[in-house]
Amino acid sequence: xxxxxSVVLAAVSVPFAAALAIPMLHRVLGERTGYxxxxxxxxxxxxxGSQYGADGAVELSWIPSLEIALRFYVDxxxxxxxxxxxxxxxxxxxxxxxxxxxxxxxxxxYAALLAFMGSIIGVALAxxxxxxFLFWELTSLCSFVLIGFHTDDRSSxxxxxxxxxxxxxxxLFMLVGLLxxxxxxxxxxxxxxxVDLGGSATTFDLAAILENPDAVREALREEGLFLPxxxxxxxxxxxxxxxxxxxxxxxxxxxxxxxVSAFLHSATMVKVGVYLLGRLRPLLVSxxxxxxxxxxxxxxxxxxAILAVASTDIKELLAYSTASHLGLMVAGFGxxxxxxxxxxxxxxxxxxxxxxxxFLVAGxxxxxxxxxxxxxxxxxxxxxxxxxxxxxxxxxSMAGIPPFNGFYSKELLFEAAVESVHELGTLGWxxxxxxxxxxxxxxxxxxxFLALFVGDRPTGLGDVHRPPVTxxxxxxxxxxxxxxxxxxxxxAVRAIVQSAVDATAVESHAMHxxxxxxxxxxxxxxxxxxxxxxxxxxxxxxxxxxxxSIPAAIPPVSANWWYDAVVGxxxxxxxxxxxxxxxxxLRTYATxxxxxxxxxxxxxxxxxxxxxxxxxGIDASPAIALVLLVxxxxxxxxxxxPSHIAGILTLSILGFMIAIFYILASAPDLxxxxxxxxxxxxxxxxxxxxxxxxxxxxxxxxxxxxxxLSLAVGATAFVTVVVTTDARPDGLTETAxxxxxxxxxxxxxxxxxxxxxxxxxGFDTMxxxxxxxxxxxxxxxxxxxRGRGEAE
Amino acid sequence: xxxxARVVVPIILVVAISLFVExxxxxxxxxxxxxxxxxxxxxxxxxxxxxxxxRGILERDVEPGKTPSRDRVVVAYRRVFTFGLxxxxxxxxxxxxxxxxxxxxxxxEFDGVPLYGHVEIASALAFDFGVYCVVVGGLLTIIxxxxxx
Numbered sequence: 001x002x003x004x005x006s007v008v009l010a011a012v013s014v015p016f017a018a019a020l021a022i023p024m025l026h027r028v029l030g031e032r033t034g035y036x037x038x039x040x041x042x043x044x045x046x047x048x049g050s051q052y053g054a055d056g057a058v059e060l061s062w063i064p065s066l067e068i069a070l071r072f073y074v075d076x077x078x079x080x081x082x083x084x085x086x087x088x089x090x091x092x093x094x095x096x097x098x099x100x101x102x103x104x105x106x107x108x109x110y111a112a113l114l115a116f117m118g119s120i121i122g123v124a125l126a127x128x129x130x131x132x133f134l135f136w137e138l139t140s141l142c143s144f145v146l147i148g149f150h151t152d153d154r155s156s157x158x159x160x161x162x163x164x165x166x167x168x169x170x171x172l173f174m175l176v177g178l179l180x181x182x183x184x185x186x187x188x189x190x191x192x193x194x195v196d197l198g199g200s201a202t203t204f205d206l207a208a209i210l211e212n213p214d215a216v217r218e219a220l221r222e223e224g225l226f227l228p229x230x231x232x233x234x235x236x237x238x239x240x241x242x243x244x245x246x247x248x249x250x251x252x253x254x255x256x257x258x259x260v261s262a263f264l265h266s267a268t269m270v271k272v273g274v275y276l277l278g279r280l281r282p283l284l285v286s287x288x289x290x291x292x293x294x295x296x297x298x299x300x301x302x303x304x305a306i307l308a309v310a311s312t313d314i315k316e317l318l319a320y321s322t323a324s325h326l327g328l329m330v331a332g333f334g335x336x337x338x339x340x341x342x343x344x345x346x347x348x349x350x351x352x353x354x355x356x357x358x359f360l361v362a363g364x365x366x367x368x369x370x371x372x373x374x375x376x377x378x379x380x381x382x383x384x385x386x387x388x389x390x391x392x393x394x395x396x397s398m399a400g401i402p403p404f405n406g407f408y409s410k411e412l413l414f415e416a417a418v419e420s421v422h423e424l425g426t427l428g429w430x431x432x433x434x435x436x437x438x439x440x441x442x443x444x445x446x447x448x449f450l451a452l453f454v455g456d457r458p459t460g461l462g463d464v465h466r467p468p469v470t471x472x473x474x475x476x477x478x479x480x481x482x483x484x485x486x487x488x489x490x491x492a493v494r495a496i497v498q499s500a501v502d503a504t505a506v507e508s509h510a511m512h513x514x515x516x517x518x519x520x521x522x523x524x525x526x527x528x529x530x531x532x533x534x535x536x537x538x539x540x541x542x543x544x545x546x547x548x549s550i551p552a553a554i555p556p557v558s559a560n561w562w563y564d565a566v567v568g569x570x571x572x573x574x575x576x577x578x579x580x581x582x583x584x585x586l587r588t589y590a591t592x593x594x595x596x597x598x599x600x601x602x603x604x605x606x607x608x609x610x611x612x613x614x615x616x617g618i619d620a621s622p623a624i625a626l627v628l629l630v631x632x633x634x635x636x637x638x639x640x641x642p643s644h645i646a647g648i649l650t651l652s653i654l655g656f657m658i659a660i661f662y663i664l665a666s667a668p669d670l671x672x673x674x675x676x677x678x679x680x681x682x683x684x685x686x687x688x689x690x691x692x693x694x695x696x697x698x699x700x701x702x703x704x705x706x707x708x709l710s711l712a713v714g715a716t717a718f719v720t721v722v723v724t725t726d727a728r729p730d731g732l733t734e735t736a737x738x739x740x741x742x743x744x745x746x747x748x749x750x751x752x753x754x755x756x757x758x759x760x761x762g763f764d765t766m767x768x769x770x771x772x773x774x775x776x777x778x779x780x781x782x783x784x785x786r787g788r789g790e791a792e
Numbered sequence: 793x794x795x796x797a798r799v800v801v802p803i804i805l806v807v808a809i810s811l812f813v814e815x816x817x818x819x820x821x822x823x824x825x826x827x828x829x830x831x832x833x834x835x836x837x838x839x840x841x842x843x844x845x846x847r848g849i850l851e852r853d854v855e856p857g858k859t860p861s862r863d864r865v866v867v868a869y870r871r872v873f874t875f876g877l878x879x880x881x882x883x884x885x886x887x888x889x890x891x892x893x894x895x896x897x898x899x900x901e902f903d904g905v906p907l908y909g910h911v912e913i914a915s916a917l918a919f920d921f922g923v924y925c926v927v928v929g930g931l932l933t934i935i936x937x938x939x940x941x
Contacts, residue, residue, distance in 0.1 A: 669824065672811075676827040680931065683834050687938045753821070762884065762919060769880055769926045773873050776930035780870070783937045 003054040003074035008125055011047040011082070012072075015040060015118030022111040033110050034097035041089035041117060048083050048121070055499075057127050057207035073127030073207045076499025077345065081275050082124035083496075084352050085268045089117045091356070091474035092263040098470045099259055099363055109149060113263070116142035120268050124275065129178040129204040132276070133171065136240070139269050140167040146264060147256040159252040162563065166239050166249045174236025174276075177229045181220075184229075185209045188219045206279075213283040230284055233276070234292055241273030242323040243330060244300040248559040251311075251319040258363030261315060266322045266355040271348060274329045278344055278504040281333055285506055290336050291427075294420065297331025298431055300324065302438030308445040309540070310547040314362045314372045314452070317445055318355065321398065324442065325351045328413055331435070333504065335416035336423075341505035343416055346497050346513070347409035350485065354397040354406060357478035358449070361391045364467045364475070365452070371461075374448070379457035383464035386472055388453040390479040397482050399446035400439065401530060405485040405492075408513045410439065414522035436525045443533025448540055489513040595709060598716040605723055624664050631657035644689045652682045669753045797839035804832040812924055822920035826927025833932055837939055869932040876925025883918040 018040040026033045051074055059071040093113070100106060119142060122135035140163070148160030186202040189212060203209065209216055220226040237243075242250040253265050264270070277293065301324050308320035325347065332343030364387050365380065366372040381388035397404035400411075417435050421428030485492045493511050502508050516523045536543070551558040581592050634653035641647035655678035662671035739756055812825035 669821070673824050673827065676824065676831055679831055680827065680834065680935075683838075684935060684938055687935075765919075765923060766880060766884065769877060769923060772926050772930040773877055776870075776873060776933040779934045779937050 002056040005058040019111040019114035026107040038093035044086040071127040072125045075503045077503035080500040085120040095474045112145040127207040146260045156255040159255040170239025177232030237273035247323045254315040262359030267352040293334030297327045300327030305441035338505045338509040340416040343412035345500040350405040353482040354394040357394040357475040360475035381453045393479040414525045439529035822923030826924045830931040873929025880922025
């Protein structure tokens, strides 16, 4: 079955439309706006559900001449991710009104949340590289708004900026990677859906690229661009999915309200990187791919699990745990075998279920107990029995204890690691060891989280209220789903995971999961992880302190230290640079602008090797020579003139000489214009010049600098004219001939200049008109309304 | 100075109009006509002072010697360039109604018109008039604002 364009389009656009309507809705509904959001999310979920089983691409033509179209691609992997986003969206919107009770800025919160949901569905369904990038950055933008929700809070601002800086920066690397990919793929595919951009074919159609993965991969290799593309896309995915060493933004992002953390920073946004890896896996999978992503993923999994053990705050613990599990998914997709794809796709689902649930539980704990410090909490099962049960299911799933759902996907990862031993030898064994080592810490911090609910209540803990049902139902539903997946994993696999795996794996393979019935190496690894984790839990305090003491002793170990160093350095450099380029004196601005323009223009000519100076024949009649000579003399006189007024009057000699030159060169229109404009400019100059103080003695250094700059500007203008007129063929060009021949029959005028202006190039003239209007408005604003701002 | 202006300004305006009208076939056009008209106004400003137009022609009251403010700048100038921009865009939009690309131009010829004989009306004249208005309005706004300083 092929997907319906209208349904797909609606699923992507409805959240954005709803986001626009939020301010109005909020007037009517007040704090209940969240339920409206839940309805929107439910509608998206239903729309996506109606496409269940669909597979294929649809497109809406946008600019046909450039082959730009809104392309969407629907398959199991896209549907899994999009439905996960909208489904968890429903729960988060249901949860929010109670949690965000009494907060300011709710319209902004809900609008950003809805826009975010639309962007995520967009990333999942888009089949155009440019569209993917746009939606990708939109999610970063929404995340920035939501992390910085408490706009007055400094730590919120810091965290929001950090998340923006890291994820958007990574996205730019990815953009370069995608553009290279598009250009290479365009050469290979060379058929429909290819645009001609300046001589090289380019295609942004991801669906077409994914239909010919082998050909595109070969072409990338031949041009030596395979590794750059792989690396650039890896940077994008790693920053977005919080992989080591770019993991540090995720724990900081916990400054966001908890529903946001559950939605963006565990279930959906951070998985976009993983999603893209899954999407591009059939295209890029190779030996290098495995080395890169298996290493990256396992390193993240282990490092972040260790950091989670060192956490002192429940949200921080969950954040590091999220990064660690993202590492697991990346590693899964990293292994080239189909088991790897199964591990990645299945864990994407499992992790979303249990981690969103845990975040919502953490929200309940923080909301009802008033603190989220781990050391202040304990024995919560007495106060929050239902929450404790939900947390129990989700935590055991996170630890990978059978028969909870996290166990199956972790087994798949272990299996993939074991299989990699055949291919990679010693390195494969290392992967196995690291995977087990990381899992031990996973078990440890999971037990610690569970310990919040069992044991005795610490004396400092005050009254803990029962949460309302709207807070409790969403995590309970998620944990219930996790439990169902845990007991009947084959149901989930058949429902959606199998088709997701088919989309991400290289070869198709029927997937089977279930409780192990006989011994396998993967089972042994699970047993070691759970066993060692359980046995070392009594020493949790000592391990926790030990890990915490390392970054305290050697700051450069922590990635956050590097971030602060880099950003701090940049800030200092900018603070130092700004007064030098930006000091409020017009001449400084002119200097930098002109120097920059000259440098760029000359560098451009040099780069394109346009600077081939042919012979410069001087071909001028005596009259023209005389006029030009007067102009040159006038120019020199301007520089030497004693006062501003004299300078300007002399300058106009130059202008009038140019007008005469136009007349001699038989261009009456230009001459007329030049004459009149020169008069007007002279007039305006005379108006303004009285305001400018006569210059005092100027230092020699400044004179030299100004002279050099003027020479550079003059040289640039000269070179530009020479280069641009050098290419002129003898006689009339084709364009000129076209204008000459068609002016009378088509434009009905014998003045070609005017006919070109109003008939052939009317659009350009329109643009110039707008420029004139804008200039007038700017002058008005600057001069006439200047006083008002100061008065207020 | 004032006598000269009295004589010269009408001549400039007439020349500007003729440049505008015959712009399609002879040197001239909306832009140059607009700039020329502006110089005529600028001459008036120089000869009679800034408030002359407001007081003498539009018969509006202006407090002399006031600091530069909004009412020293003739509001009509701003209207003129808004108007011009509207005409230019509007004349470009008409072809769309007739299912032609934006800014398509055409022309009609009339023969045997009294006094002129052969007259040719190009639809581009409307667009050119827009250009004229924008240039006049824009430049005069700038000059009166700068001049008021």
